Amino acid sequence: MKLEKPEVGIIGGTSGMGAWFADLLEHAGLKVFRVGRRTDITPAEMARQCGVTVISVPIADTMRVIQEIGPLVPENGLLMDLTSIKAEPIKAMLRYSSVEVVGMHPLFGPDSSARNLNLRVIVCPGRGKQGLGWLRKILRQAGLAVTTLSAEEHDRIMGLVQGVNHFTTLALALCVIRSRIGIEDLLKCSTQTFSQRLDRITSVLGQPSGLFGSLLMENPSAGAFIEQYLNAAEEVANVISGKDWEGFEKMFEALNRFFIQDTGNEKEIM
């Protein structure tokens, strides 16, 4: 496999994360084809001619596109995806192709600058080493922090990082509406941290619902972490409603040891 200066075709490269990745690769001096549903070149034509094919379409369409495109990637090519869930797409890429396979998940939205040094990407090995090495090098050269994880471990951790995170944002949004306190009044009285949470609500609601629906409902780990979060919330609520000062101090100290003093033992908290 030769990946010195491959031509790269991105299915879903006309907007969103696919366009972000296309910009990054072009900046690295590569020839990139950006393909969508209405482009002159079709995804199938592009996959047949490019050394690297990237899939970056809505999560709901990803498996169908992999099934259709996987067999067309030329021998010695690389097939990869940007899907926010990793285990199922990687399994499908391995199943429907015989070429090298890598999964990637940028931990930020498409509007983030590729040159921002704080941006992090997770890379999941699929099949082969050269494609994996090529991708990690390109990402690091662009200034991104790269974490390499198995697809299963990625999905497990994302169940918390994305699943619980987006769940709490949506729950807070509902709570704000039901409070019947007007947004104008809330903004006038917001602390900086509450303003940031309101900003997060508007940022989530400004993006396609399908993305968040998939992150919450198609990641097999999200449900279990949300259940754990609800149990924890109930535990905290019981301490508060029971005015259990002793229990509150104990919980606060245990959390402080874990998060601040870094000597914590999670068993004490659970």
Ligand SMILES: NC(=O)c1ccc[n+]([C@@H]2O[C@H](COP(=O)([O-])OP(=O)(O)OC[C@H]3O[C@@H](n4cnc5c(N)ncnc54)[C@H](OP(=O)(O)O)[C@@H]3O)[C@@H](O)[C@H]2O)c1
């Ligand atoms: N948005 C994020 O914050 C984020 C972050 C990390 C990873 N991701 C992942 O990135 C991938 C893309 O998500 P996105 O949010 O960037 O945008 P998206 O709205 O999910 O995808 C938009 C792109 O997909 C193309 N597309 C849609 N359906 C297609 C189909 N059936 N066949 C071929 N192309 C199709 C669109 O092209 P046309 O409209 O031109 O047809 C457009 O280029 C997803 O897997 C998502 O999990 C997203």
